[in-house]
Amino acid sequence: MEMVAEKQVKALSERTLRRLPRYIEILKRLKSEKIEFVSSNMIADELGLDSIQVRKDLAATGVTGKPKLGFAIDELINGIKHTLNWDNQTDAFLVGAGSLGSALLGYKTFSDHGLNIIAAFENEPSKVSGIINNITILPIEKLSDMAFRMKVHIGVITVPIDQAQHVADMMIEGGIRAIWNFAPIHLKVPDFVIVENAQLSHSLGVLTHKLAESLKGENK
């Protein structure tokens, strides 16, 4: 039981994981400007971070830099993508073809981010059997069986709040292991299921609070 050495054992913190896509953003821009190497300092400046933090984050991807030169941009992009598993695509089902769901179905860029939405599901009969961005909308009853048969591992929930838990249950029954949840509700799931919340209100609350504080400070 003495540490069966794996390529990369250290767990990445959630904070680091959330910064990695930001690095990719900067790196892609630099790459398009034909730049080949970048220092941690340059990245830090672009994003308003600390260069030590950038180096720590990048170290977690396993990519190493060269003293005096910095990091090879191509290698770094690939390393970060690999860490996020964005160099593979995982099949996903989306449930809830309302306006947000439809907008997500229209996103071409998810394939660059490891996500491949292969079907959508709906409650509402009038929407069923429509097609958005080449993705067919199926009746919700088929969700569990199809997820199971097609070995789909990711579920995206964009249904109203009162249906979200039920949809999550069906997903899990179908073997789905990770849920990207846009409904403003805390889903109850077994330990082996990963839930990532993408709820607008969380981010909006930070904004409205900070703005109020900032404007208050002015009238002092």
Next chain:
Amino acid sequence: MEMVAEKQVKALSERTLRRLPRYIEILKRLKSEKIEFVSSNMIADELGLDSIQVRKDLAATGVTGKPKLGFAIDELINGIKHTLNWDNQTDAFLVGAGSLGSALLGYKTFSDHGLNIIAAFENEPSKVSGIINNITILPIEKLSDMAFRMKVHIGVITVPIDQAQHVADMMIEGGIRAIWNFAPIHLKVPDFVIVENAQLSHSLGVLTHKLAESLKGENK
């Protein structure tokens, strides 16, 4: 210079701010079940948090509980809303009436979250002068002037990546003080402008990474 006592001086951490909307979600549900008091323990259980953390967070809103009884739900909801400034509505402009922007324009619930989108702006002439959810879509050229004249303080950016910085600049020129940014780019803004990023890729990266780790663990 010795502490001009204000109602509530302690700064709220960003972590706390992000949890506050989750408390509201639970509290509203309990309220609909006619429950009047709730303990920090019950809230913690519902959300998978620690009850001490819940008490600390709630303390930051200024609402106090009663030993043995817990917190009065109505009072708590109001206190949290006040902390987030969700008991006021701040006027906002949205720029970029693509699919995501249009979906956001359709959200009726932003008014419960302190946000009142009063106009949308677009580059694309074919979309200009359309109306979505009673909100008129105007040509982008009018953005700065109108923001200034109408004293709009919040800007929502849902344009493609290559236009986002320019739109942010126009917003700031028009006096906008807080930007809710959905474009996957780090905006450069003066210190007095608040930027809150709502970028899907950040949350998606956490999901795809964790799922990969989880599935890897299984085949060990």
Next chain:
DNA sequence: TAGATTGTTAATCGATTAACAATC
């Protein structure tokens, strides 16, 4: 070689968790 930059170990900071007295 001198200088810039990496990568790591140590120090600091802030957030979470624990302990416990106060109180209804």
Next chain:
DNA sequence: TAGATTGTTAATCGATTAACAATC
């Protein structure tokens, strides 16, 4: 009164930042 729950002070934990040796 006894017991449950709050609210606060102290302890722990983890993430950020600092210091610095290694290296190209």
